[in-house]
Amino acid sequence: MTYRTKQRDVLLDKIMAYEEEPFTADDLILKLMSTSKPVSKATVYRTLDKLERDGLVRKYYVEPSESAFYQYVGQHLDCEDHYHCVCYQCERLFHIDCHIFDDLDAHFQNEHHFKIDLQRTILYGLCENCQGEVTL
Amino acid sequence: MTYRTKQRDVLLDKIMAYEEEPFTADDLILKLMSTSKPVSKATVYRTLDKLERDGLVRKYYVEPSESAFYQYVGQHLDCEDHYHCVCYQCERLFHIDCHIFDDLDAHFQNEHHFKIDLQRTILYGLCENCQGEVTL
């Protein structure tokens, strides 16, 4: 039920070329303009949407930018038990496998009656690289 | 350097009437239409912006809604050492005073080389009330 088309090939190709780099829909559209098979805006958005639902790409926001960032996360399909950190400086998304939230989960539930949803929660901060470069 | 105007009075009045209820700019604009002193959209946005900068109001997003939510947080000016939980069901923002993140901070720094920024991070999940009502 997913047909293979030329634009999808080109699109996936470009997306995977980003590797772990975050990109916006616009970035991608721009990149695709110089391609043998140009892809329209609509298709880019529709495909990103589908890829997100398929778990190949993760969509997130980093304020104050208004546009969504996407990152290829093909290898991290097992999104169940790890959490996400986003660096507000370089906009990269990090997957962190660590069980510290297992305890936290219980803590929040017991102490604060709040059931954390790890899927939606993103921890914002500075990644290792950016810590050196920023003073703020 | 902040003049007192009639629209600002009305605005603040309405905002404080929300108490801890989240509201969108549009909610507010609608509420203000039935007022003795109607307030224009532009002014609402500009004022919310200022109030946010002044720390009286907190702005945040709850997917999949595209519009910003605001919540009056006048009494929580001391935003330094507590964190924010948002219920993705009722869209309420909770301030939680707890020092569990003091340890976490170190943990993330040491183990994952990530410096969490508590100001920007929002923990999403279900609040006590909504836990009973939702199956998802």
Add this chain to the structure above:
DNA sequence: CTAAGTGCAAAATGTTTGCATACTT
């Protein structure tokens, strides 16, 4: 008098949609 605030309508932004056409299977 000057700085700040306001309203309006227009612009900007980022994303989605309707529809006719074209491609995959």
Add this chain to the structure above:
DNA sequence: AAGTATGCAAACATTTTGCACTTAG
């Protein structure tokens, strides 16, 4: 043939802006 995918341009939703005008201090 049936079900998907595509491109285009128009629609959308939310927020921001330019500008002329008003008000507060």
